[in-house]
Amino acid sequence: MADVSPPSSPPSDYRPSKGLWQEVKDAVTPRSSILLLGVLILELAFIVSYIGAFHSPKPSRIPLAVVAPAGTQAAVVGKLNGLPGEPLSAKSADSVGQARAMVLDRSVEAALVVGPATGTDRLLVASAGGPAAVTSLQVVFQKVEAPRRVTIVDLRAPNPADGRGLSSFYLVVGVIIGGYLGSAALAMSFGARPANLHRTLVRLSALAVLSVLSGLGAAIIADLVFDALPGHFWSLWWIAVLITFAASAAGMAFQVLLGQIGIALSVLIFVVLGNPSAGGVFPASLMPPFWRDIGPALPNGAGVTLVRNYSYFGGHDTATAWWVLSAWAVGGVLVGILASLRRQAKFGFMGRPQAA
Template identity: 60%
Template sequence: MADGAGGEGTDGGEDRASGDSGGSSRGFLGELKDAVSGRAALLLIGIFVIEMAFIVSYLGAFHSPSPQRIPVAVVAPARAETKVVNGLNGLQGEPVRATAAADVRAARQMILHRNVDAAFVIDPRATTDRVLLASAGGPSVAQTVTQILQKTDQANRRTVAVTDIRPPNAADGRGLSSFYLVVGLIIGGYLASAALAMSFGARPSNVHRVGIRLGSLAVISVLSGLGGAIVVDPLFSALTGHFVALWWIGVLTTFAAAATGMAFQVLLGQLGIGLSLLVFVVFGNPSSGGVYPSTLLPPFWRAIGQALPSGAATTLVRDYAYFGGYGTSTAWWVLSAWAAGGVLVSYLASLPAARKHPLFAAPSAPTRM
């Protein structure tokens, strides 16, 4: 007997014995109904919906990045500080959110602790001001802040010198290795749960099978986290010096995706695989902050990004790789909540009392030899 008692199986093949070898006597409509079942038609419609959602989500997030309240520190003499802060906060469209810093050292610490994305240092005794930034936290936002502050100084007939206090590693390209690592781990997690669903049924037959399946996903998650850390550190030297931290972040990321994917499948059967695609790929990837940080995304994607596993995991990887783990407490809670929620839902939906409810009632599985 397979794990999937109550799971969803195949229909035994497209061509059914009908006694009509040529099929011509039944006409085109007859052949169409026989070749494309109602279930297959619904699956095709679902795929079309996901396809359109993918296009809309990615284009909606990336087609016109616009800065919105990017946090910036201002270091200026007392007599000019208020004027500069108010001037930046009063820019049309609110592209930055400026706050005062006591001195350059404090501003650097604010950047490295992920409280702000850049610092604007005003020196009234010279004609050149300084912009401090950490492009490892997101090259796009660093470039955007620089352009905004350069325009501000040009209006006052001043120039800007840029100092990057934490650039990406030489092998990290444009600082996108964190995002690519997370994409791979997330895909591996939900595909692992989907593989078990397709092999043994989307809904485990009892609570013990739930534990076994989750245990299998945990083992895969440990191996995935280790493999991802090996790839980004010793193999390509993209994110170096934090091997153990990246390993265990990878474990939690993969397991969060796997457990959540399993919970979706327990609730919805194989339709849960489509829901996993929507959460992790269609909405999760463009809103994660990997390509454009949240301060450059439209409101919808900015609002959901750090609440989804992709966004939380990207923040964890990036901030541990470059900023010592500062600013990651919320990301830890979010990723842990998805993992714990997936485990809890999977167990609750598999309890005998829950299985009697119509919501969790699975169709009878085909007889297997």
């Protein structure tokens, strides 16, 4: 028997087409066109930033300590500082012990110990601070020291489970993403601009809890699960907490000031500009000036410095990084609170305009 059941009714969201041109006008509104343009700009900025930072790494004033026989040290330092393109920034060290200490406390990237006239020179490095810098120094000294031979002495290599020493960078990238996505998620759920001061404080509290859990998870993964950065669990935990909260509080501040555009600004700062300039893949001394200059001032670069230097160098050379991350975190909190107070004064505690 033929099926004579009535046709099913269309779904509630179905509507007949009004014609191609009308559908285009309805679907591609001026607002959506602006959003797509913004996406395109961010995409191209991403490509420009990453290729610009990484396409042609070239050493520029790499800090270097020099130990040489009496009477020749000043000449060696002058020769190294006078190399074409200024790949090195050399300064004298009084002894091999002092030079070693300077490498390990991150005062310099490497130290050259010049042997007798017919001997072999030693280049003291710490590849845990970034293998790319060591490779670049090798290339420089292959040209400078020929026909003399330079032996590389690695004072602090990455842990066996840390590969090329990039675990610090990837940990920071992960918690930065968690921070700004956490603030974006709250914005999409409850609006980019908090309704009042209480809502702002609740949102900041939620981001603080997220930061503590984010830091805990990062430390467990990096230390206990993969053994990539072992022996520094508590340091990694609370450093990762600060990095996450700095990104999330700043992200919330951008949203309070700019609405949904603030989310795009977070992506621009933390992903487009922050990641390539962080010093994870290439240290600052190998990057072009723009990325070299902005890296230490962004949470990404400060975070990589803290994680790497606490994991491998006893926390040396981290004061600036602590200040930078604290400034981003405190600045985000203050901007969020002050903007909410201003909004509350304008519209009243319950969201109604104040009487004149």
